[in-house]
Amino acid sequence: MAGDRFSYKLDSTLETVDSAEQTASRIASETGFGEDEVMQIAMAVREAAVNAVLHGNAYDPEKKVELEFERTSKDLVITVRDQGRGMDLSKIPDPLAPENLLKTSGRGIFLIRSFMDVVEIHPSQTGTEIKLIKHVHGPAEGGKEASQ
Amino acid sequence: MNLKTSTRQVDGVNIVDCSGRITLGEGSVVLRDVVKDLLSKGQKKILLNLGDVNYIDSSGIGELVSAYTTVKNQGGELKLLNLTKKVHDLLQITKLYTVFDVKDDETSAVKAFR
Numbered sequence: 001m002a003g004d005r006f007s008y009k010l011d012s013t014l015e016t017v018d019s020a021e022q023t024a025s026r027i028a029s030e031t032g033f034g035e036d037e038v039m040q041i042a043m044a045v046r047e048a049a050v051n052a053v054l055h056g057n058a059y060d061p062e063k064k065v066e067l068e069f070e071r072t073s074k075d076l077v078i079t080v081r082d083q084g085r086g087m088d089l090s091k092i093p094d095p096l097a098p099e100n101l102l103k104t105s106g107r108g109i110f111l112i113r114s115f116m117d118v119v120e121i122h123p124s125q126t127g128t129e130i131k132l133i134k135h136v137h138g139p140a141e142g143g144k145e146a147s148q
Numbered sequence: 149m150n151l152k153t154s155t156r157q158v159d160g161v162n163i164v165d166c167s168g169r170i171t172l173g174e175g176s177v178v179l180r181d182v183v184k185d186l187l188s189k190g191q192k193k194i195l196l197n198l199g200d201v202n203y204i205d206s207s208g209i210g211e212l213v214s215a216y217t218t219v220k221n222q223g224g225e226l227k228l229l230n231l232t233k234k235v236h237d238l239l240q241i242t243k244l245y246t247v248f249d250v251k252d253d254e255t256s257a258v259k260a261f262r
Binding site: 014017039043046047050054095096101102103104105107108110111114 | 171172173205206207209210211213214216217234238241242243244247
């Protein structure tokens, strides 16, 4: 990463999902995370990008996905923004509930929350912003922090 | 690497050797088509060998669930063989490990089909 922060915009395509994952993997490696954490970060970013491309922008060629990577002394912070109608958090089912176990979708946000230390989801009428934070030295004492 | 598959038959069980990634897009479609093709031929005993699958995303997990329920609904059986640690861990945290019949030995997996 050239500086402490950079961002770029991508089209709403499947290639964007792969690109976001690869960039996250590279930056996580450069930040010094171990192999398992790199995989977790890359997968969380991939899932956030899938949400942005499919559910947020709905493959609309006029809408972009913005990725932002920021590295601080303590954290790697990755933000994914789309230009959709805004995710309805109340409609995200619990994929671990017995009645949902055999559903073929709905696990993306769950995986993101499982793999990152802090996850903030900010829906609005002009799109959804998902902020993913991984502490450079692991989660704070007491385990995973509360996330929105 | 996108998903590649090859199918062989052992004692009436169709073993689908998979390698690569099962992810949104082509990887998931490849898996779906293989299972659909086997079912269309009346082959309802399917063992997915995931020993060389090093990555599955949430769409890929969904595709595995879809394959499992589709085969089951047609009176067949679908089992998983040789999970890598990453795939094993993913199925654990999504609570699907106990839903699927997971095997780590091909011979005993084949014998486990009714």
